[in-house]
Amino acid sequence: MRIEINPKYQYLSEWVKHLPGTFDLSGDIIYNARNQIRVFHSDAYPSLTLCVKRFHRPRFLNAFIYGTLRVSKAERSYKNALYCIEHQVATPEPVAFIEEKSGPCLGYSYLVTLQSQLTRLNREFTLAYTPALDLTIRPLAQFTAHMHNEGILHLDFSPGNILWDKVDDIPNGTFLSRYGDYAFEIIDINRMRIGEVSMKEGCKSLRRICARTSFFDTFADEYAKARGMNNDECRYWIHHYRNLFWHNGTKAQYEYE
Secondary structure (H helix, E strand, O other): OEEEEOHHHHHHHHHHHHHHHHHHHOOEEEEEOOOEEEEEEOOOOOOOEEEEEEEOOOOOHHHHHHHHOOOOHHHHHHHHHHHHHHOOOOOOOEEEEEEEEEOOEEEEEEEEEEOOOOOEEOOHHHHOOOHHHHHHHHHHHHHHHHHHHOOEEEOOOOHHHEEEEEHHHOOOOOOOEEEOOEEEEEOOOOOEEEOOOOHHHHHHOOOOOOOOHHHHHHHHHHHHHHHOOOHHHHHHHHHHHHHHHHOOOOOOOOOOO
């Protein structure tokens, strides 16, 4: 078993070391599919709430490849989170990652983070839209532009991976990316690229977000301004890539305007 713990949380080393043996017996399940996510509350540290994502076991050849040649999803997520926070892009703070192995083959791997203080998902723009949500568009565009200016490209920048809330609803002392009255975090960052982000790459990364056309017109205006780019070009490429993505005949589960 391989473990790496954030030096800030070394006092949790014993709990982390025993986590693979206790994971199925404790915690509250908040997501259960290919991967499983549980939230843990500690009697010893009542102010601390931990979120643990257990990645599925790779099968057959992939187990050997991830065990010997490639970085596990847990390790990649952990290191990406450290990089994001270093560059003032908020994501739940990483505590540790764990890899279980059988010989050279990777078994389960675990990512431990602090539980996010944010309660809302970008999915609201599709599933529970109200005009009041329009107030978050420009702050979200500023957050996204900052992320791209810092050379961080989330490769699954989708409604379920963008957390947000009003700043007034967030406890003091929490590190978040704050823009005006709103704060944001990105999650599920094992698929992330670090390096210069061009205008086209940035615009293309927005294609998974489903919202009204007016949302993207406003977003493009603020995003272009924050990145020092041409507004009309940004708007064109955003709509170009979302048209390709949502009109390919396989993605009709969300309203598209």
